[in-house]
Amino acid sequence: MYHFFVEPFQIHEEQEYIEILGGDVNHIENVLRMKQGEELTVSDGFGSEYRCSAQEFLPETVKVKILEKSRVSSELRSEITLFQCLPKGDKMELIIQKAVELGASRIVPVASKRCVVRLDEKKAQSKVKRWQAIAESAAKQSARAVVPEVKLPVSYREAMKLSEELDVKLIPYECADELLSGTEETPMERTRNRLKTILPGQSIGIMIGPEGGLEKTEVEQSMEAGFAPVTLGKRILRTETAGLCILSVLMFQLEE
DSSP states (O other), X not given: OOEEEOOGGGEETTTTEEEEOTHHHHIIIIISOOOTXXXXXXXXXXXXXXXXXXXXXXXXXXXXXXXXEEEOOOSOSSOEEEEEEOOSTTHHHHHHHHHHHTTOSEEEEEEOTTOOOOOXXXXXXXXXXXXXXXXXXXXXXXXXXXXXXXXXXEEHHHHHHHTTTOSXXXXXXXXXXXXXXXXXXXXHHHHHHHHHTOOTTOOEEEEEOOTTOOOHHHHHXXXXXXXXXXXXXXXXXXXXXXXXXXXXXXXXXXXX
């Protein structure tokens, strides 16, 4: 069943209908070629889902009749913020798409020292608009109850500020073995045990470096801000792989 997101003002529960607006109108009418009476689901982005049937097709609006309302539980029990240092090319699009599918609640692009990509304000606004559309599309495809927010790019220092209120902060780091040595546990055992202590409901932040990794001073800055270094194994993962790896592990641990 096709899935769409709307703003709360588009929902008219007393009159038992929802107005679908914007680009979704063209998608419904000209791409999906939906017919009157065909069913679809609509989410308000806050956890409520409506089973509806298409009723009226207008040039800028599709009106759908509300058949049933329910609360959905497709979200993880913890909110996860992915702090992703800006990668080269269009890798960010893949990262956002897959992070949303895996349950991330928020994606914060970060400009670290080794980032090759530099975005001025105009370019950043344009990029975030596209990235947010990708997040919405991924949320539809994966039947998410909410559309994760993609923030405007921030500096590394600003990222540390944004992480202050998070309960758990992790930084996968290729040199984590050096930082995690010195006990009877192996670095992987320490990482596993650290992840096991995360409780459902705790907010989580993950910091992922760019191509070339984070500078040592940035890792130290993160640790001072409460980020715990973790290892992702003996292999060096690309920036577009590392975040998805740790998100996958957290998804399995936090899924009901």
